[in-house]
Amino acid sequence: MKKLFSLILLLFVLVACGKGEIKVYSVEEIADFDMILENVGTTGVKAYDLREYEECYAGRVPGFFCARIYEFAEEDNIFDEIVNNLELILGSKKRTLIILMDNDGSQAEYVANKLFEKGYSNIHYFKEGYEKYVELHPGFVPESGDCDC
Numbered sequence: 001m002k003k004l005f006s007l008i009l010l011l012f013v014l015v016a017c018g019k020g021e022i023k024v025y026s027v028e029e030i031a032d033f034d035m036i037l038e039n040v041g042t043t044g045v046k047a048y049d050l051r052e053y054e055e056c057y058a059g060r061v062p063g064f065f066c067a068r069i070y071e072f073a074e075e076d077n078i079f080d081e082i083v084n085n086l087e088l089i090l091g092s093k094k095r096t097l098i099i100l101m102d103n104d105g106s107q108a109e110y111v112a113n114k115l116f117e118k119g120y121s122n123i124h125y126f127k128e129g130y131e132k133y134v135e136l137h138p139g140f141v142p143e144s145g146d147c148d149c
Helices: 002-019 027-037 053-058 075-090 106-117 130-135
Strands: 021-025 045-049 097-101 122-126
Touching: 021 027, 021 106, 027 097, 027 122, 027 130, 045 075, 075 106, 097 106, 106 122
Parallel strands: 021 122, 045 097, 097 122
Antiparallel strands: none
16 A cells, blocks of 8 residues: 555656646745746756846846847747757757847747747746846846856
8 A cells, every 4th residue: 555655646746747837927926036046057957037138238137148148030920930949959959948038028038938839848938038037136236248158
């Protein structure tokens, strides 16, 4: 009986962990988002700023990569191209911690949903965007210039 219970518990944990998620953080959850950001810069964590390149170059959360660093063929499909590029970079590492930042959450939501549809399942973003993030962190020192990512 004990073995059966252990097996059922193990199966439950595997199924629950396998689902993954898109975690959207609100202003009230900023401390939780900050805890996720502590992972930026560690192996296996990918952090992307989806704002215009000029905005990202001027200031971004330290350790984030400017996703719009490359010229895109069509302005209408920028975020689809970003998703395709991220899929190439991430490959089969579907549980990679992916953290996104943009101006207002809409671009991050789009990219997160597209990546989730492709099987990536550990995606996080702050829905209020970069400016609100900075406003909530007095003394915040952005990283600027070219990305060293």
